[in-house]
Amino acid sequence: MKKECVLVCGGAGYIGSHTTVELINAGYDVVIVDNFSNSEMSAVENVRKITGVEIPCIEADCCDMEAFRKVFEKYEFNSAIHFAASKAVGESLEKPMLYYRNNLTSLMNLIDLMREFGRQNIVFSSSCTVYGEPDKQPVTEQTPRKPATSPYGNTKQISEDILRDSMAAYKGMKTIALRYFNPIGAHPSAMIGELPRGVPQNLVPYVTQTAAGIRECLSVFGDDYNTPDGSCIRDYIDVTDLAKAHVAAINRMIQGRSEENYEIFNVGTGRGVSVLELVNKFQEVNNVKLNFKIAPRRPGDIIAIWADPTRANTVLGWKAERTIEETLASAWNWEKHLRGIK
Ligand code: NAD
Ligand code: WQD
Numbered sequence: 001m002k003k004e005c006v007l008v009c010g011g012a013g014y015i016g017s018h019t020t021v022e023l024i025n026a027g028y029d030v031v032i033v034d035n036f037s038n039s040e041m042s043a044v045e046n047v048r049k050i051t052g053v054e055i056p057c058i059e060a061d062c063c064d065m066e067a068f069r070k071v072f073e074k075y076e077f078n079s080a081i082h083f084a085a086s087k088a089v090g091e092s093l094e095k096p097m098l099y100y101r102n103n104l105t106s107l108m109n110l111i112d113l114m115r116e117f118g119r120q121n122i123v124f125s126s127s128c129t130v131y132g133e134p135d136k137q138p139v140t141e142q143t144p145r146k147p148a149t150s151p152y153g154n155t156k157q158i159s160e161d162i163l164r165d166s167m168a169a170y171k172g173m174k175t176i177a178l179r180y181f182n183p184i185g186a187h188p189s190a191m192i193g194e195l196p197r198g199v200p201q202n203l204v205p206y207v208t209q210t211a212a213g214i215r216e217c218l219s220v221f222g223d224d225y226n227t228p229d230g231s232c233i234r235d236y237i238d239v240t241d242l243a244k245a246h247v248a249a250i251n252r253m254i255q256g257r258s259e260e261n262y263e264i265f266n267v268g269t270g271r272g273v274s275v276l277e278l279v280n281k282f283q284e285v286n287n288v289k290l291n292f293k294i295a296p297r298r299p300g301d302i303i304a305i306w307a308d309p310t311r312a313n314t315v316l317g318w319k320a321e322r323t324i325e326e327t328l329a330s331a332w333n334w335e336k337h338l339r340g341i342k
Pocket of ligand 1: 009010011012013014015016033034035036037038039040060061062063082083084085086087102106125126127128180181182183
């Protein structure tokens, strides 16, 4: 029997590469399209090594309609996962037009081409950033979205709205938007993981680079918040668990189980972990000493947010499985692999 094929836009990136592995494990064929603006071909090569499958990878920009159309002309797939976007919050404040153009044009091109070629299913990478600073914890999918605090966050809100309105209009097409909480960690093989460019802005890459001696000292941004230990709280989700949520979403749409043409799911563990807890667990589980200091609050930070993942657990049939300890061990293994540390 011919396998179902899934187009993975941004499949060379951090979450896309892990999702490609899980799609192949689940019996799907995959075609990757990526412009390598924030990734390297070596990630795709390593995905091929992990899976033993010669996954096709087309270098193209999803904002370039003609180049993108060629992918639709050449490959038969009924589903696409849209990871292709620019994702650095700070950069989006400096270069808003880059973010609006890249994140919105690539999505609109995808919707238009899916429609033109009669393809049905889209999974979209949304983010807990759409909730802003929530009034109540944990957040459910019904928790109101707050005005975005960055152009990046705004592109996620606008993208959700574009998908909601398009799915209402274009019968036969379906979308699942997954609102990721904080993805961390790496594949257990340590062959793929996150590749931050320059100085990492996110906590875990900064932690692993500090442990590896590339950064001198981790700054913990604030210990005077109104939380049990004074540091901020997040819901850290293992990237392989997150990848499996995409497989569950594709299965749901292909098997005709979607109840609406546009559905939203929170993808988190349901557990809030503070920055100081994470730092301590990282040291314990990996038996390394981390140089860190308490620094002033980072402007714009949300104090606390974690997911209520009940809907994903019960409706999507997906649940986070890894412990934070396993995930922090995988993050350190990946950093050691990258740096050749034994
Ligand atoms: P990433 O940068 O590692 O992956 C994105 C990939 O898309 C990269 O390989 C990049 O080269 C590619 N890309 C970007 N623009 C493109 C374009 N126009 N055409 C073709 N390819 C393009 O990022 P990631 O962490 O894997 O994130 C994937 C998605 O998940 C993004 O949409 C991001 O906004 C979203 N997301 C990420 C996080 C996170 O913390 N990592 C959290 C919530 C949501
Ligand atoms: C986590 C915690 C920091 C670095 C970002 C985006 C969000 C989403 C996920 C895409 C915070 C603290 C960090 C450091 C620190 N991405 N920290 N020292 O800010 O929750 O979310 O990534 O959609 O949109 O905003 O993640 O990893 O930057 O920070 O103390 O060197 O770690 O203050 O409390 P954040 P993060």
